[in-house]
Amino acid sequence: MSRKKEKACRECHSITTEDECQVCHSNDVSTDYLGYVIVMDPETSIIARKMQIDRAGKYALKVR
Ligand SMILES: [Zn+2]
Structure with a gap:
């Protein structure tokens, strides 16, 4: 099973x-990123804000 690389x-x-x-x-x-967060509800999420x-969606914390 092949899995596509996440970017x-x-x-x-x-x-x-x-x-x-x-x-x-x-x-x-970029495939070179550090960590990620999953945002379920952007309106109530402090991280999203x-x-x-x-x-x-799914967001990288740091993209190089
Ligand atoms: Zn974009």
């Missing part, structure tokens, strides 16, 4: 397995 968008930190970010459609994605995330 993080340098623009919005969203994590995707595609070559293009599914959130902001940037192709500036801090990271300026406005939709649910």
